[in-house]
Amino acid sequence: MFELTITTDFEAAHRIPEYPGKCQRLHGHNWKVEVAVSGEGLDHLGMLVDFRVLKQEVAKVIATLDHYYLNELAAFQTICPTAENIACHIYKKLVKSASLPAAVTVSYVKVWESPYSAVSYREGGQ
Numbered sequence: 443m444f445e446l447t448i449t450t451d452f453e454a455a456h457r458i459p460e461y462p463g464k465c466q467r468l469h470g471h472n473w474k475v476e477v478a479v480s481g482e483g484l485d486h487l488g489m490l491v492d493f494r495v496l497k498q499e500v501a502k503v504i505a506t507l508d509h510y511y512l513n514e515l516a517a518f519q520t521i522c523p524t525a526e527n528i529a530c531h532i533y534k535k536l537v538k539s540a541s542l543p544a545a546v547t548v549s550y551v552k553v554w555e556s557p558y559s560a561v562s563y564r565e566g567g568q
């Protein structure tokens with residue numbers, strides 16, 4: 443099994459409306475995102491998936507979050523844009539991506555809210 447990761451980041455504002463503290467107020471983060479994909483089979487070049495292809499697919503999702511006020515986005519009208527929900531949102535968007543090879547599975551998405559605090563989202567008991 444091969445597991446490949448890429449990292450990227452984006453800037454966005456959010457607030458956690460019912461949070462009992464300062465996070466209830468509008469504030470921003472430079473969110474770091476790590477995406478891991480895995481699979482068994484390599485292509486004729488010896489790659490699970492080209493890093494460039496994975497970065498492009500992740501970039502499409504990140505573009506929908508970058509420099510937005512996350513609470514205003516459709517994805518976060520019924521759930522709060524916590525690091526947990528952002529990681530889950532990115533994961534589910536990537537799973538739907540048609541541009542990743544069929545044999546490639548998204549292992550997890552990890553989102554850092556700060557250099558010291560991160561959340562990983564994965565499915566299927568991995």
Ligand SMILES: Nc1nc2c(c(=O)[nH]1)N=C([C@H](O)[C@H](O)COP(=O)(O)OP(=O)(O)OP(=O)(O)O)CN2
Pocket residue numbers: 458465469523524525526555556559
């Ligand atoms: N499990 C989670 N906990 C918290 C989340 C979250 O998304 N998931 N989010 C927040 C707030 O967004 C807040 O901005 C972060 O708060 P905090 O950790 O206090 O961040 P600081 O950088 O301000 O850290 P200090 O130690 O207070 O300087 C809170 N929790």
Ligand SMILES: [Zn+2]
Pocket residue numbers: 456465469470471555
């Ligand atoms: Zn925050």
